[in-house]
Amino acid sequence: MDAQDRFERRPSRRSSTKAPRIARRRVDGVLLLDKPTGVTSNAALQIAKRLYRAEKAGHTGTLDPLASGLLPLCFGEATKFAQRLLDASKAYTATVRFGATTTTADAEGDVLEWRDVRVAREALTDVLRRFVGEQDQLPPMYSALKFEGRAYYEHARAGREVPREPRRIHVAAIDLLDWSSPDAVVSIRCSKGTYIRVLAEDIGEAMGCGAHLAALRRTGTGGFTIDQAFGVDKLEAMDVGERDALLLPVESLIAGMPTVEVGADDAVRFRRGQRVQVAVQTAGECAVFSGRDFLGIGDVADGVASPRRVVTQRPG
Numbered sequence: 001m002d003a004q005d006r007f008e009r010r011p012s013r014r015s016s017t018k019a020p021r022i023a024r025r026r027v028d029g030v031l032l033l034d035k036p037t038g039v040t041s042n043a044a045l046q047i048a049k050r051l052y053r054a055e056k057a058g059h060t061g062t063l064d065p066l067a068s069g070l071l072p073l074c075f076g077e078a079t080k081f082a083q084r085l086l087d088a089s090k091a092y093t094a095t096v097r098f099g100a101t102t103t104t105a106d107a108e109g110d111v112l113e114w115r116d117v118r119v120a121r122e123a124l125t126d127v128l129r130r131f132v133g134e135q136d137q138l139p140p141m142y143s144a145l146k147f148e149g150r151a152y153y154e155h156a157r158a159g160r161e162v163p164r165e166p167r168r169i170h171v172a173a174i175d176l177l178d179w180s181s182p183d184a185v186v187s188i189r190c191s192k193g194t195y196i197r198v199l200a201e202d203i204g205e206a207m208g209c210g211a212h213l214a215a216l217r218r219t220g221t222g223g224f225t226i227d228q229a230f231g232v233d234k235l236e237a238m239d240v241g242e243r244d245a246l247l248l249p250v251e252s253l254i255a256g257m258p259t260v261e262v263g264a265d266d267a268v269r270f271r272r273g274q275r276v277q278v279a280v281q282t283a284g285e286c287a288v289f290s291g292r293d294f295l296g297i298g299d300v301a302d303g304v305a306s307p308r309r310v311v312t313q314r315p316g
Contacts, residue, residue, distance in 0.1 A: 026314070027054040028076035029247030034229040035063055035071040037215075044232070048073050051235055052243060060085035061192070061221065066106055069218035070226045074253070080309045081253040081297070088222035089172065091189045095215040096200040098182040098207060105140055105197035106213040115209045117182045124184060127206045128174045131199060136166035140198055169194045183214065223255055250311060251294040257287045260305055262295070270295050271310050278305045 031052075035044045041062045049057040058079045060072045069092075074082045099117040102109030170191040178185040188196060197213040204211020219226045230246055238246075266276040267290035278300060280286075288295045288305055296310035 022050065022053055024055040025053050026076055027052050027057075027244075027247070028078060028250055028311075030078050030250070030252055031073040031075065031247055032224055032229040033071045033073050033235075034226065034231045035068055036232065037068045038065055040065050041071055044071060045073055047232060048235065049075075053240075058082060061090075063218060064106070064216070066108055066213075067216040067218060069216075070221055070224060070229050071218070072221065072224060075247070076250075077311045078250045078253060080311075081250060084253055085222040087192055089189060089191055090194070090218060091187070091220035091225075092196055093177070093217045093219055094186050094188055094196050094200065094213060096184045096186060096203060096211050097214040098184070098204055098209050098211045100182075100212055101201065101204065101210040102212045104212075105195075105201040107215070109212070113210060117209050119179075119181060119184075119207055119209065121176070121179045124179060124207065125176055127203060128176060128186065130206065131174055131203060132171050134168065134170050137169045137195060137198055137202075138166050139164050140195055167193055171199070187219075189220075222253075249294070251287065251289075254287045254294075254297065257285065257297075258282050259287045259289055260298070260300060262288060262290050262305070264290060266290070267293065267295055270298065270305065270307055271313055273307050273310065275304050275306045277303055279303070 031048060033044060033048060035041065041059050045057060045059045048054075052075060054075045056079060057073060057075045060074060060082045063069065063071055072085055074085075097107075098119055099115050101112045103112060171194065172189040172191075173187070175187045176184060177187055188194075188199070190196075190199075196216055200211050200213040217226070235243055235246075260278040260280050260282070262270060262276055262278060270276050270288055278286075278288075280300065280303070283301050284299070285308070286298055286300045286305065288298045288307075294311055297308045298305035299308055300306075
């Protein structure tokens with residue numbers, strides 16, 4: 001059984017025996033998952049949701065099936081604060097294979113052209129430097145972006161070309177980790193929305209021999225790193241209590257945000273969506289706490305915190 005089958009199998013509709021209904025429970029927190037290659041982000045999310053028997057869950061930015069690595073999953077109240085991770089910069093380790101271009105710019109596509117690879121390490125290092133900084137990137141045809149209600153990849157598979165607008169991205173750093181022709185292993189830190197396979201393709205063109213993305217691993221996002229993540233095999237071997245212990249608190253998603261403190265009575269009001277007084281001079285978006293309890297995010301101005309997103313208190 002391959003990885004995709006393992007994650008995405010469904011009971012046969014012909015079966016006369018219904019699978020037992022799983023009793024769901026409220027789970028709040030963040031799981032740092034090490035997604036394996038060969039599965040979709042949604043498939044990985046669904047198996048984690050099943051293991052935790054969680055009522056509500058979502059991931060924080062899709063990783064292609066080809067890619068592995070850090071995929072933060074938000075459960076329950078954490079889903080309300082996932083946008084900060086969606087907007088966060090990312091870090092990757094990528095293998096760029098020179099000498100072949102493909103239809104999808106990665107290893108899943110058909111080869112379009114083969115070329116000789118005559119690449120010196122020093123020249124490659126110089127070319128990589130050109131891709132650091134602000135730049136416009138044309139999204140690939142094989143992507144989940146939509147045109148007229150359908151994903152680009154659907155149009156591509158149907159042989160239709162659709163208009164695509166370049167998007168502004170920022171590449172903070174590209175470092176060459178290893179060069180063994182025809183493969184270069186590079187580390188990349190970049191803004192959200194950066195297509196690493198397009199970057200690989202563009203680097204190949206700049207080197208004059210073409211290239212595609214042979215492998216990709218996300219190593220960081222939003223202050224989290226792959227060293228903190230757990231694989232599915234490890235999760236499956238744990239009991240419920242051990243899995244629950246791996247969850248980071250909801251407030252881990254807003255680390256680094258300015259904070260304000262309110263008393264117990266104002267905590268109740270804030271949770272109800274009411275504005276409360278705060279004894280700070282700061283203004284803007286702030287995380288609101290009452291003691292150790294994270295209440296949510298509020299907009300602070302003139303000593304008043306107005307709720308934007310609040311954590312629903314557990315009953316009892």
